[in-house]
Amino acid sequence: MDKLVKTWAIIWPIIKSIFKLLGVWDKLEVMLVYIVVYILAGIILRNILPKKRRGGLFSEALHLFVDVFIVIFPFIGLYYWLREKIPLVVELASYVVTLTGLDELVVTILKVFLVCMVAFGITRWIITLGSLALQKLAIELPYIGDIIVPLIRVGESIFFVLTVLWLPFFGLSLYKQVDPYPVVIYDVIIRPPEANKQVWEYIEEGVFNAHENGVDCNPYLLYSLKIYETGSTVCTPIWSLRPRPNECASYAGALGMWQFLPETFSRNADRYGVKGNLWKPEVAAEVACYFINDEVQMSLSQTRETFINNFAHQGLIWNRDPAGAGVVYDRAKALRESALANYEPPRLEPTEYIWPAPNNAFVWYQWGVDMWYGQIHNGIDIAMSGLPAFQVHALANGQARYWDGGDCNMGVITLRTIQGDEFHYVHMERNLSKIYIPTDGNWHNVSQGQTLGWIHTGNTTCSIGSHLHLMFANGGYISGDMFKK
Incomplete structure (x- = not known):
């Protein structure tokens, strides 16, 4: 050996x-x-x-x-x-x-x-x-x-x-x-006229990134919390270099736009793999979304009393302040109402997109309508008289793929047009014999006017009656007027 x-x-x-x-x-x-x-x-x-x-x-x-x-x-x-x-x-x-x-x-x-x-x-x-x-x-x-x-x-x-x-x-x-990228119904994001444009852009970016991670986040609540914490000051990285305490750094060591304690920020950022520091407003906005959703569990869908209770007893980065919580809640609600009241839909340029449903189908629910689940409708619902099921067509040339969106969405067909837009056809059939494109989850070329399949018959866990929920993938403004019949 x-x-x-x-x-x-x-x-x-x-x-x-x-x-x-x-x-x-x-x-x-x-x-x-x-x-x-x-x-x-x-x-x-x-x-x-x-x-x-x-x-x-x-x-x-x-x-x-x-x-x-x-x-x-x-x-x-x-x-x-x-x-x-x-x-x-x-x-x-x-x-x-x-x-x-x-x-x-x-x-x-x-x-x-x-x-x-x-x-x-x-x-x-x-x-x-x-x-x-x-x-x-x-x-x-x-x-x-x-x-x-x-x-x-x-x-x-x-x-x-x-x-x-x-x-x-x-x-x-x-x-x-078990598609890992489901469609999620989120509130639409419209800037209230009284909101600071720069701050709102940071919030939009943070909320969008949170949505990408499957976390719902209300921009109006986020803006209201920002006003509560740092007023009108835009806490950019330059504030980290100024003598403390200041408008963006408290005596207690809370920092940035949403006054995070460093350990609270790190804990929530690490949970979702967020890179960047709390002095970057868009990063702080995203991490605030995770903190609100996961740890404090506050939302505008709660009653005022529940919201105040959560804010006052679980708001680890915020003062335990019931009166302030009420102000945050009321202001967030008011911001949302102001945004919707003053919103003017963009003038849609004529498009080459065709109407994806039978000619006698109509827009049942418009984009922007307040829905029963407490959020804004992020698409248009297309239906026919008597609410029968019907076939839908590709509104443009492009690539499409079918996937199962769960009991709420049912089948979903995502269409990427050659013009660069992405649409979701939601509430499609789950019976694959009624879907006329391959259902292997891959992208397949489709031609404008090509029949894609049938919509689901009846109710789902989050909708009533047979209809097509057609939306831009980002939930942006959409109208029946943009389609040629």
Whole structure:
């Protein structure tokens, strides 16, 4: 053994030098890290696990999970190795994942993977139990029992192989039903005439980013809170350099437009992977959205009393001030009413977009109407007399994809036009036989006037009657007048 160790001590530096000269040492090192972790994980896990029990639901699922984990686990080792050796690569990869929204995609894939593991375990369990039951019956048959039992075992093996082959297709179909980017109904964003334009632009950006992360955030509440905290002062980074305390930095160390304590800001920013500091108003606005939604749980849909109670008892960055809470609530409501009362819809330029529904269909609910769920209607509802279901068409040339939007939205077709606009056709059929574009979740070319499919028949969990909810993807102003009939 000593000779072997000494020989290896001589040979290994030589091999390493050769690979370095060839310029492939880094690649070899990465591969070696993966192989070593893979072997170690396999040895350790297979030795500590109980022996696989054929036909056992838990045992089948557990061993499959471990088999997959042994393949995935080395990548975790690689991650930590790369983070130490080449931290810039890891930071760049993390940034790209967050920037592109792939973090949500990864979470969705993990959920689907776990469901697949359970489905696999149940399937294998059923096959094994069925096989054992058939073998028990067959073995009692005279003459032919000894022939049938091996055939049953062969059939069991075939079904096992088919189960493995079926699993990826099951996972793919399941993933398509759990789209990680759902349409969410948000209040429209209209600047009240009394609002500071610069501050409102910061708020718009912050609210938009929060919406991208699936968090509802009311811009009027955010603006009212800003007035409560820092008045009319626009707390830009220049204020961080001024003597403290000042209009944007309190005696208690609360900083920026929304007077965050640094630890409160960091906690909420980290939760959503927000980059930037609290002196950047648009970043502070976004983080304030997360804090309001997750920790304080305040919204204008609450009663005034509930809002005041939450503000007064959970407002960690705000003074526990019931009177001030009432002022914030009333001002936010007034700002919203002022914005809607003074809003003049833009004059729509004539477009080449055609009416996407039958010619006798009409706009049932306009954009901007106050809805029963407490927000502004962010699209137009197109319906026909008597509220029957009907077919819809592509309003322009472009690319479309179908996806399942859940029990509220039902089916959704998103259309990206060649003009650069993006529309959602919401409340489409979930019965895929009534959708006339591929339903694989991918983008497909469509032509103007092409029939896309049928709308959903009847009510959903958030709407009444058969109708098409047509909207710009960003919830912007839309009118029936912009479409040619």
